[in-house]
Amino acid sequence: MARNRSFNKRNILIVVVVILLVTMVLTGRLVYLMIFKSEYYAAKAQELHERERPIKAKRGSIYDINGVEIATNKPVCTISVIHSQIEEPEKVIEVLSRELGLSEEKVRKRVEKRSSIERIKSNVQKEVADRIREYKLKGVMVDEDYKRYYPYDSLASKVIGFTGSDNQGVIGLEVKYEEYLKGINGTILTLTTAYGVEIENAAEDRIEPQPGNDLYISLDVNIQKYAEQASYKVLESKSANNVKLIVMNPQNGQLYAMVNAPEFNLNDPYTLINEIANDYVGETISDEKLNELLNGMWRNACISDTYEPGSAFKIVTTTAALEEGVLNLTDRFFCPGHKKVEDRIIRCHKAGGHGSQSFVDGINNSCNPVFIEVGARLGAENTYKYYERLGLFSKTGVDLPGEANSIMHKLDIIGAVELATMSFGQSFQITPLQLLTAASAAINGGTLVTPHFGIEVRTPDGRVVKTFDYKTTENVISAETSETMKQLLESVVSDGTGKRAYLPGFRVGGKTATSEKLPRRTGKYISSFIGFAPADDPQVIAIVLIDEPVGIYYGGTIAAPVIADLFDNILPYLGIEEKYTEQELKDYDIGTFEVPNFVGKTKNEMKDLLKIYDFGDIYPTGDGDIVIEQFPLPGEKVNRNSALVLYYE
């Protein structure tokens, strides 16, 4: 027993000592590996990890309301090298520098760098990439990639936006709808030995990328083009700073166009446009300054900048007063050219005064004293009740990044003077889009809509996956008030300060404005006009702002014609037909023409002549070749498309 026990004891001791020794050796080795060789192993692990190459997902396209592609992708390639796989380094350097137009030195540096994968160039045109592939150079990788491309260059640049080098949206709808457009990147995982050599025949582990979905918006490329044309025309002729123009469907808030002229090229968004760059010719622009200038160039002022709306805001004051029942159209007012409010004299734009006038005359004349009185009848609380209902205290909710909110007086500090200036659109600030939205509610029957571009999202194969809903609030004002507003604003265009927006055949309603920029008396103005058509059933509403026009700056003189120019093009485009009143046919001599003398003409000559005149149906009789009689008779005035009877002998 005792011998056995002592034997066991010795044995146990030996075992313990051996275990201790082994443990010490192992621990030492581990410590050595962990501490002294850790960098080596980490590098190895990373090398394996980095052999995972991403495959970029194709970003979804953006389509206009007619299905026209306005943001898409061009296939491009990224060329990289894997150092450990290169067999003919000199040939690789020669081919890549020649094909990619890079210096040999630059390429050599990357080819000779002992890293797992080195990018040589991205955004390489497909043809060039295909040629490089033909050389079948070991260690040269050609990966398919996409570059965002905008077929219309500068069209609606500040609305659509663009993407950065990582293919992520930077501004505009490209940012707002990032989650739908971006897709999911894939990867290629290549198996390699510890030395980074690809294992022959080892299957590539490939996770396919998922393309992004397509966005469909309400912008109409044709309307946007017309709007940009009209904007550039006035921008150039008036040497203005900029021109903003928004076109919307007042019934549902769909935005058809949004112009911020001058626009910039979406395919080259980091280059300053001439309008900005020309101010810095010969100067070195610091990076900080360049950043500031680029941000200014990209800014969507239609939604990000506030201004004093001026007289166009009389739409809101009138709507509120009618709805609150403190105003009748037949009420009479007197304007001696100014109005005293507390200790202040507030002037009318007509120095001699408008004299005695009805409210209808007052709005046609855009007479400030009339509106000061209307504002006083409403009072501050009621005024704010309608500002609230017409959405003027909150952002419109438009689906674009960077929307600003209004800047209003606090209710409790509004005295008679503030109330007076507010009634004609001064002493507070709103965005152009806020005013357009409030005016829409005034003329669409009383519904506050959310202005928007996004309609739906579809998969690349056309399946609808998301339809956007927007908040609408009905009855913010009554249908009767809205009906009256349409008539009043039509009369401003037919008989008042908005005359220059008048288009024979179309019923246009609207309101002019001339706002003096702050600080006052610097001679800087914003001329604007808000117009809609047809006045009895509004299908389109638009607002234009001309910033710091040179020379004549009255909204009625220079802004109203911009809307007339726009409507002249887009109303027929939207399928709204001209309907002339008897008076218009007479006054403008439209739609009628004088019948020429066709007697003595041959059949062949008649073929050409009839192309010139707007006759409707032609009734030839007789079997000769010469016209001997005609009806209507020569010299008679007829409407376009009248029938013509010709007797041949």
Ligand SMILES: [Zn+2]
């Ligand atoms: Zn007046």
